[in-house]
Amino acid sequence: MKGLKYLLVLLCLLFLSGCWDQNPLKDSSLAMASSSDLRSDGKLLYAASFPRSTQGGKGGSQQQIVEIVSATANTPREAQMKIDSKISGTFDSSKLRVLLIGEALAKQDINLFLDVLYRNPKTALSARPAVVEGMAIDLINLKLIGGEEISKYLINSMQSLQDLTIVNHENIESIFAKMLDPGQDFLIPYIKLDKNKSRASVKGLAMFHGNKYSGKHLTVDQSIMYHLMENEKGKMARFTKKVISSPRPSMNNYITVNVKKMKRKLKVEVKKSGEINAHIHLNLKMDVIEYPHNRLASKEEIPKLNEMLSKELTKEAKTVIKKIQEANCDGLGIGRRIIAFYPNRWKKLNWEVDYPKIQIIPSVHVEIISHGITD
Amino acid sequence: MKSEHTITQGQLVFYIIQTQIGIALLSLPYTLFKVSKQDAWISILIAGIFVQIFLVIFWLLNSRFPTLTIYEILPKLIGKILGKVMVFLYAFQFTLFSSAVLIFYGHLLKIWVLENTPIFVVILLLVFTGVYLGKQNLRIIARFSVFVSFFLLVLFVLVALSFKDANFLYLLPMAKTGWFTILKGSKEATLAILGFDAYLVIGPFVQGPAKGKLKAVTIANLFVTLFYTYLVVASLAYFSPEEMKIIPEPILYLIKSFSFGVVERTDLVFISIWMVMVTTSFVNYLYIASTGVATLFGQPSHSKFVPYVAGVAALIALFIDNRETIKFFTKFVTNAGMVLVLFLPLILLLISYLTRKKETGVKNY
Amino acid sequence: MVLFKKRKKKNNLLKKTDQTQVEGPLIFSDMNDNLTYIKNHLNHTADLKIQTIRNGDFETAIVFIETLVDKELIQDKIIDPLFQLKSFKDREDIATVINLETISCSNLSQAVNDLINGNTLLFVSTRAYAFSVNTQKFGNRSITEPSSEKVVRGAHDGFIESLGVNIQLIRKRILNPNLTVKYFSVGKETKTKVALLYMNQLANTYLITEIERRIDSISTDFIMPSSYLEELIEDSSFSPFPQMLNTERPDRTMANLLEGRVVLLVDNTPTALILPVTFFSFYQSPDDYNSRFFLGTFFRIVRLLSFSLAVGLPSLYIAIIAFHYEVLPDQLILPVKSSVENIPFPPLLEALIMLITIELIQEAGIRLPTTIGQTIGIVGGLVIGDAVVSAGLISNTMLVVVAITAISSFVVPSTEMSGSMRIIRFPFMLAAATMGFIGIVFCFMVILIHLCKLESFGTPYFAPLTPLRITDFKDSILRLPIWKLNNRPLDPHPQQLKQQSNSRDWGKDDEK
Numbered sequence A: 001m002k003g004l005k006y007l008l009v010l011l012c013l014l015f016l017s018g019c020w021d022q023n024p025l026k027d028s029s030l031a032m033a034s035s036s037d038l039r040s041d042g043k044l045l046y047a048a049s050f051p052r053s054t055q056g057g058k059g060g061s062q063q064q065i066v067e068i069v070s071a072t073a074n075t076p077r078e079a080q081m082k083i084d085s086k087i088s089g090t091f092d093s094s095k096l097r098v099l100l101i102g103e104a105l106a107k108q109d110i111n112l113f114l115d116v117l118y119r120n121p122k123t124a125l126s127a128r129p130a131v132v133e134g135m136a137i138d139l140i141n142l143k144l145i146g147g148e149e150i151s152k153y154l155i156n157s158m159q160s161l162q163d164l165t166i167v168n169h170e171n172i173e174s175i176f177a178k179m180l181d182p183g184q185d186f187l188i189p190y191i192k193l194d195k196n197k198s199r200a201s202v203k204g205l206a207m208f209h210g211n212k213y214s215g216k217h218l219t220v221d222q223s224i225m226y227h228l229m230e231n232e233k234g235k236m237a238r239f240t241k242k243v244i245s246s247p248r249p250s251m252n253n254y255i256t257v258n259v260k261k262m263k264r265k266l267k268v269e270v271k272k273s274g275e276i277n278a279h280i281h282l283n284l285k286m287d288v289i290e291y292p293h294n295r296l297a298s299k300e301e302i303p304k305l306n307e308m309l310s311k312e313l314t315k316e317a318k319t320v321i322k323k324i325q326e327a328n329c330d331g332l333g334i335g336r337r338i339i340a341f342y343p344n345r346w347k348k349l350n351w352e353v354d355y356p357k358i359q360i361i362p363s364v365h366v367e368i369i370s371h372g373i374t375d
Numbered sequence B: 001m002k003s004e005h006t007i008t009q010g011q012l013v014f015y016i017i018q019t020q021i022g023i024a025l026l027s028l029p030y031t032l033f034k035v036s037k038q039d040a041w042i043s044i045l046i047a048g049i050f051v052q053i054f055l056v057i058f059w060l061l062n063s064r065f066p067t068l069t070i071y072e073i074l075p076k077l078i079g080k081i082l083g084k085v086m087v088f089l090y091a092f093q094f095t096l097f098s099s100a101v102l103i104f105y106g107h108l109l110k111i112w113v114l115e116n117t118p119i120f121v122v123i124l125l126l127v128f129t130g131v132y133l134g135k136q137n138l139r140i141i142a143r144f145s146v147f148v149s150f151f152l153l154v155l156f157v158l159v160a161l162s163f164k165d166a167n168f169l170y171l172l173p174m175a176k177t178g179w180f181t182i183l184k185g186s187k188e189a190t191l192a193i194l195g196f197d198a199y200l201v202i203g204p205f206v207q208g209p210a211k212g213k214l215k216a217v218t219i220a221n222l223f224v225t226l227f228y229t230y231l232v233v234a235s236l237a238y239f240s241p242e243e244m245k246i247i248p249e250p251i252l253y254l255i256k257s258f259s260f261g262v263v264e265r266t267d268l269v270f271i272s273i274w275m276v277m278v279t280t281s282f283v284n285y286l287y288i289a290s291t292g293v294a295t296l297f298g299q300p301s302h303s304k305f306v307p308y309v310a311g312v313a314a315l316i317a318l319f320i321d322n323r324e325t326i327k328f329f330t331k332f333v334t335n336a337g338m339v340l341v342l343f344l345p346l347i348l349l350l351i352s353y354l355t356r357k358k359e360t361g362v363k364n365y
Numbered sequence C: 001m002v003l004f005k006k007r008k009k010k011n012n013l014l015k016k017t018d019q020t021q022v023e024g025p026l027i028f029s030d031m032n033d034n035l036t037y038i039k040n041h042l043n044h045t046a047d048l049k050i051q052t053i054r055n056g057d058f059e060t061a062i063v064f065i066e067t068l069v070d071k072e073l074i075q076d077k078i079i080d081p082l083f084q085l086k087s088f089k090d091r092e093d094i095a096t097v098i099n100l101e102t103i104s105c106s107n108l109s110q111a112v113n114d115l116i117n118g119n120t121l122l123f124v125s126t127r128a129y130a131f132s133v134n135t136q137k138f139g140n141r142s143i144t145e146p147s148s149e150k151v152v153r154g155a156h157d158g159f160i161e162s163l164g165v166n167i168q169l170i171r172k173r174i175l176n177p178n179l180t181v182k183y184f185s186v187g188k189e190t191k192t193k194v195a196l197l198y199m200n201q202l203a204n205t206y207l208i209t210e211i212e213r214r215i216d217s218i219s220t221d222f223i224m225p226s227s228y229l230e231e232l233i234e235d236s237s238f239s240p241f242p243q244m245l246n247t248e249r250p251d252r253t254m255a256n257l258l259e260g261r262v263v264l265l266v267d268n269t270p271t272a273l274i275l276p277v278t279f280f281s282f283y284q285s286p287d288d289y290n291s292r293f294f295l296g297t298f299f300r301i302v303r304l305l306s307f308s309l310a311v312g313l314p315s316l317y318i319a320i321i322a323f324h325y326e327v328l329p330d331q332l333i334l335p336v337k338s339s340v341e342n343i344p345f346p347p348l349l350e351a352l353i354m355l356i357t358i359e360l361i362q363e364a365g366i367r368l369p370t371t372i373g374q375t376i377g378i379v380g381g382l383v384i385g386d387a388v389v390s391a392g393l394i395s396n397t398m399l400v401v402v403a404i405t406a407i408s409s410f411v412v413p414s415t416e417m418s419g420s421m422r423i424i425r426f427p428f429m430l431a432a433a434t435m436g437f438i439g440i441v442f443c444f445m446v447i448l449i450h451l452c453k454l455e456s457f458g459t460p461y462f463a464p465l466t467p468l469r470i471t472d473f474k475d476s477i478l479r480l481p482i483w484k485l486n487n488r489p490l491d492p493h494p495q496q497l498k499q500q501s502n503s504r505d506w507g508k509d510d511e512k
Helices: A002-017 A076-086 A111-119 A136-140 A150-163 A172-180 A220-229 A301-326 A334-341 A343-348 A351-357 B009-020 B028-064 B070-078 B080-112 B119-134 B138-148 B150-165 B179-188 B198-205 B210-238 B250-256 B266-296 B303-319 B323-355 C002-020 C031-041 C071-084 C091-097 C108-116 C163-173 C205-216 C226-233 C250-258 C279-283 C286-290 C293-322 C330-340 C347-367 C370-390 C396-409 C415-435 C437-453 C470-475 C506-511
Strands: A028-030 A033-038 A044-054 A063-073 A090-092 A098-102 A128-132 A187-193 A200-209 A212-218 A238-242 A254-270 A276-290 A359-370 C048-055 C058-065 C102-105 C119-124 C130-134 C179-186 C192-199 C245-247 C262-266 C272-275
Touching (some): A033 A136, A033 A150, A044 A076, A044 C330, A063 A076, A076 A090, A076 A111, A098 A136, A098 A150, A128 A136, A128 A200, A136 A187, A150 A187, A150 A200, A187 A212, A200 A220, A212 A220, A212 A301, A220 A238, A220 A254, A220 A301, A238 A301, A254 A301, A276 A334, A301 A351, A301 A359, A334 A343, B009 B198, B028 B198, B028 B250, B028 B323, B070 B198, B070 B323, B080 B119, B080 B266, B119 B303, B138 B150, B138 B266, B138 C437, B150 B250, B150 B266, B210 B250, B266 C437, C031 C048, C031 C108, C048 C071, C058 C071, C071 C119, C091 C102, C091 C130, C102 C108, C108 C130, C163 C179, C163 C192, C163 C250, C163 C262, C179 C205, C192 C205, C192 C250, C205 C226, C279 C293, C293 C437, C330 C396, C347 C370, C347 C396, C370 C396, C396 C415, C415 C437
Parallel strands (some): A028 A090, A033 A098
Antiparallel strands (some): A187 A200, A200 A212, A238 A254, C048 C058, C102 C130, C179 C192, C245 C272, C262 C272
């Protein structure tokens, strides 16, 4: 009897209370991708894409259409409110999957416009940020074949690039940690629209310093190298290198290898003089996946290739290091290591100024361990 | 001995675990980090050692008075009138703990899930559920505590997923914040570890030999300390130090960023489970407080007083509604808890030894 | 042991006569006075037949109610032998010629009672006593498999409406003198016979005295089916959960008896009440033991899963659609969104409409003959389901959710538990519609607290989960191989916990 009474009271409480927080799915407009740009007058140009389906009646297939709405405002929140008044249903950013940031805006403090996402408990923190060359709104307005939604297109392509070690899995949560940490920086995909504006492609990684885009980016090959140095590898990491110097340009001169296994050693040492040295040693076990010469059966060939590849890749690594130091982007987290292991030295450092000056010495050692099913 | 109110030693373990693990679970890494930085996890370990010391004191007190609760010991040791005043203070203190539970829970839900729902609805729901369980006898409350402890496993696994993206460099340099700071950090954990004081009241209702009781509370303390350490390490390794400073509920934020194939916003799942933990904390305090009130009025059963105690707790919780008063309240509860819960039993034990007063005629089994 | 059994029987007999002893006038020495008394007492009912036989030096009157007795039996076993009896000296004369259970009685009221029970009364002129001969007619239906508790493999017999046959079905399975039967007569007007069965030396004695106490305190006029009895003696009637297991299967009854539980059988009801039970008893089926243990365990887990689906699924769906759609992954949210987009009702109403429709279909199906019942199922399930979606009233996803819920609630092998689940889900849905996940959690906690405190005859209802006893998982949540189950479950507090020692001792011999 008593139990019943309590249940009754409980139910009354629930019932009489109404539903303040109701947030019905059918009344909301889900933004799947957003683009933010800085206009020349210093205002924010914000756009979002809303996939909608039209009821095709019974048995009829539902058609997907994508609606893109944009607004100009001072802050992202204001822009969202403006968009909200333009669309049917309430604007909802909780399912945002891709955040496109225009180059000009990225060079400003990106935390300023990410803040609205971090503050809202409903945000999906797994959304992926990316820098777009030029204006991001051009990319979100891209008409894709079959009316595909832009976020789906980009996420799918990024996922396949992640397998190829070109793109990392940074999302807005993971960059937040690195953005705020003085001893670390992050890199996010750099996307470029094709000339005829029908496709977008990832051109590498945009290097950030603190919360600002440095304006420089790594190329696709360099991105792979960078990820290996960061000790991250997708399913594959392929390099195509010229190993035969012949005057004639020919497909014959190249070898394509895939990294099967890797080992990275990163050592940061502070010398008594206060000089900071970082050694990155990469030990890569490779699989030859394309080499038209068919000479791999011979005993000398493989050691020769190993040596050549090691040299080539070390060169590549050095270029990457040079580039990230120029961009003042401590993506490898060397600062973090100094904080962790040499806290006293860190206190005397001005990492902003000192980071580009430190010595980072990469060395790559390649070992071919297999070469497919032919010699 | 109140026969049907007895619980087993296993149930004691879970009763204490469930009283301790509750509201502070989500914000513990943040509160500790504010003081002892990357060494927060050492702070919580040290707090665990302190808890063990106090538990031994409680246990010694309990073995001198094997069938008496703290409420019954007080009048015996310090006189009737003063004793009654102290009983009232204790009961009020435990009521304050339960309203602290209500306050933190209400505000957390408001921020994370139910932004527009009036806070009193959320609080009243918990109060009604709490009263329903709190009115039952100790055995049923303990059974409930044992059962819901299964959910801790889910929390454990959810948090374990964060180690995939953890960066243990954030924990270094180790022990560089200075031992004094680390100790000060331990004090910040008070709100999280309070709950082992339940032993003062339910200790006499536990079956079995005194040694077994000590073993049980030690296991409970070990579990809670390790679980907290685990949570603190997980969030320290997941968030960079600068980020930790601005995230008041690191555990939730950490879980929020996972997404599985079938469920996103895992934090909602986490909050749902956490709410069960909160309920047990609330109910366990409610039980302890109303037992005190019952002793004050010389009544054998606590059930009658549960709604009143819960009502007082709810009133206090509804009254304290902004960040500043919450801060003040937390400080007050923490400090009062320190004095009443931690140091008074020590004094009582000393009095008991000095005056050689102890319970006679009861076999210490 | 034999001695013991005899004494037991005698005790029973004594008890029975004790119970039927009613105060009333003694039998008159004048036969006609007796006959008038009986006629008046039975209100001159038309089916009362009195036949007088004059034979030799004495006159006898045979009194019976023709609708209750086996008339052939009376002819063969009473009237014919009486004609052969030439003289009458004392009671023994009659007793020797009639080859039926005969009691001589001296009380008229008792004689009338016997008459109502289907006995035939035999008065001899000028003697102040009567013979009461058992000539009851059993109009029983044949023993068939209970339609609500079918199994694939295993015994296919079920209880019927006769108490005697039902006890026989159980006794046939337990050839053990410890199986004890106690009779009660319940109902002031109907005097329905209730049998209490238990294994002596196994069932908890406290439990038996408690049940006896509760049955003795029943003062109702009549009990119709066994559920009357259930409601009169169960611990808390306001609980949504059944606290006694109803079964029509003798094998299930037997297994429970041997776990130390107690069985109540009511005359004219084909169901046995088993008590005390736990929540998990309702999720066990004899099928579990008839299949291999992997399969048995799997089915049990599926059934328990069905409980959470039947209770939680609609509320979870409502909470997600109306509050927290963020939990849906990216790939799922767009299809779901497009399916709910044009539905005019809020999710709660949508779910209520569909669930109540299903309840309607089910109720209609039960009342109608089987053939029409099927048609109703098809019309209701397929036609309404399809039409309602194409009319745009209910979303596709909701239909899927409701269908899974409906199926889940019929998985449990007990109709009572299935009913409880169908009721409990409504508060869950309301809570979900007002506060989302938070509401569900509160409802869940209230139900859990209720389960924790619920007791069935001193046994915690939610054992072995609360109080936790992991060793009892072996035969409650799981179904381990039979040879692993050395101990009985603790929840009925049996007198002997051990039910077998190592049954696979032969394994050791093989090794040698």
